[in-house]
Amino acid sequence: MSRPPGRSGQGPGGGRQLLPRWTGWNDPRLRALVFQALFLAAVLALAGFIVHNTLANLASRGISTGFGFLSTEAGFGIIQTLIDYSETSTFGRTFIVGLLNTLLVSLLGIVLATLLGFVIGVARLSGNWLVAKLAAAYVEIFRNIPLLLQIFFWYFAVLRALPRPRDSLALGDVAFLNLRGLYLPRPLLEPGFGWVLAAAAAGLLAALLLARWAKRRRLTTGRGFPTARAALGLVVLPPVLAFAATGGPLGWELPALKGFNFRGGVTVIPELAALLLALSIYTAAFIAEIVRAGILAVPKGQTEAAAALGLKRGQVLRLVVIPQALRVIIPPLTSQYLNLLKNSSLATAIGYPDLVNVFAGTTLNQTGQAVEVIAMTMAVYLTISLAISLLMNWYNARIALTER
């Protein structure tokens, strides 16, 4: 079979073919490339036009632009800062403080919501009629009330119920609970504490290796091993021994009532508590339904076969059903995590100093540079959301059912 002129590479039957000679406008590939290039140019032109237009309008109205405001002194206080912050810090630092507060409440919320959601989801499928109905009631109630109302409920209901600082609920002299927050002792790490941490890290590593070895042993020889108890011992004992050996290098800073409020120790402000509770309980209701859907998606034959093998109810769930259910659960679970992250911006309603409240609220108002501030805030949320979904997609791919 003679090859048409200009065609190189191998003929039919395999091998890569290089691009053939262009045959003019009739060639669909050429047309596709040209149109796509034009389209891309149009999109870029539109984006450039929007940016230029915005800058021109801002300049003509006398509104200052640029990111120079990030190094100006902020001049306002923030009630909860995970890093050092004072009124003389810059606006850029308020951005970091707000970001850390958002991450704090989001991560804690994700953890709590997942735990609670899994429990409620499994509970709804329980054979115990009361447990199942209570779980169903939980889901229906907390799924259907708007989140903002739930936040207000926790904040004002919790606030009204707690006593003033002078009449705090006290756990001995160590912890105090009142209207202004939960005051806990702060651990002060003295020099020898490094050994305790090292021992804990070593114990954790040993526990992980033990778990891997035990699993391999079970898969090859079928002999079991009390992994959970052994791992627990490995994780707990070395740090405790190290702690005793180095003479207890841990001091405590206790909160004490001085004047108006408690000073010292670690404070959990009521805004954080209310937001965390509301977010976790609300998202857990959605996660419970996702978990239930995932479990119901596993064919019933799996449960029956596992029971026939002599596995107990808990083992069936843990070893057979949930691993298969996870493939159905993970994608919608990712969405719920992203929802929780974005819902944390409702913190402005109760004054929790998260990113939106501190940066897109106070800083925006003090500097007046709305475009830059909102763009930065949107970019942050987009980045965190993409990071979360990348992580979850990677996990999803890892646990995917690999067909032989």
Next chain:
Amino acid sequence: MRNLRLAALCSAAALSLLPAAAAVAGETLDAVRERGELRCGVNTGLPGFSSADEQGKWTGIDVDFCRAVAAAVLGDADKVKYTPLTAKERLTAVQTGEVDLLSRNTTWTLTRDTSLGLNFTGIVYYDGQGFMVKKDLGVTSANELDGAAVCILAGTTTELNLADYFRANAMSYEPVVFDTADQTARGFDAGRCDVLTSDQSQLYALRLKLAAPDKAIVLPEVISKEPLGPVVRQGDDDWFNIVRWTLFALVGAEELGVSSKSLDAMKASPNPAVRRLLGLEGDKGSGLGLPDDWAARIIAQVGNYGEIFERNVGKGSPLGIERGLNRLWKNGGLQYAPPIR
């Protein structure tokens, strides 16, 4: 084919996005006249300054100022559309043109006047920042507030002044930040904070909203200057002049003794200053682009500065605030109007 159509659509969309023109002289006045109503940005609910009652009727000093501008420009003080704005959104609302005039107890500062594309037209109310505490705290001075939790509004000069004051006096505090004045009052009432800080006029107004107003006292210290005034967009000098001279007409009328009650009698007065104010002689309204009796309309429908003050925050109101710095210059205060001639 699909790609081509999409590309054409995008180009068309891009071309149709005409650049929005900056504020041009005379533009706002024309827009207001064409629309037939004045769009005014006010507070979400601050008794004495701008608050709505159960029927949705707005009252307050800032509201009355909006009505004065509407009376001057449109001839009817009721042709105003009020947009309640929180502290965070108020400046953006004027910048973007959502409201023609911001009359919302906004403090005149350098940053706001110069780098936000806005202009302050005058000072309607000379105020200062103060503190309010519950009586049973046993505090009599602001210097005893070390370590206190303080309720404040987000995005206000109050926040900044508070930080400055506590830093200057080597005291520490915990800021509890809210969005609206209502929420700060409720937080203070519930005991979430020991101290409520705001402009003194706001403190007296918020005290009325507490469950037990007699149990709260306003501390004597005034820690800052808070000149509150109306705000307009930069670039439209005609509109700026109109809003500025509305305030001067209000103050000038009180200086000359012209009130809504004495207006008819004053129309027959031989005093040249009064006649110029009421548009019976002199340049009248030509410089402002308004009809001759623009000031007379204001006084007839809204009253003069003294009447507005007494009605909303003075003796004729539940707040009962003294004129203080807001007295006329003749009486030792700071309100002074350039002559209308």
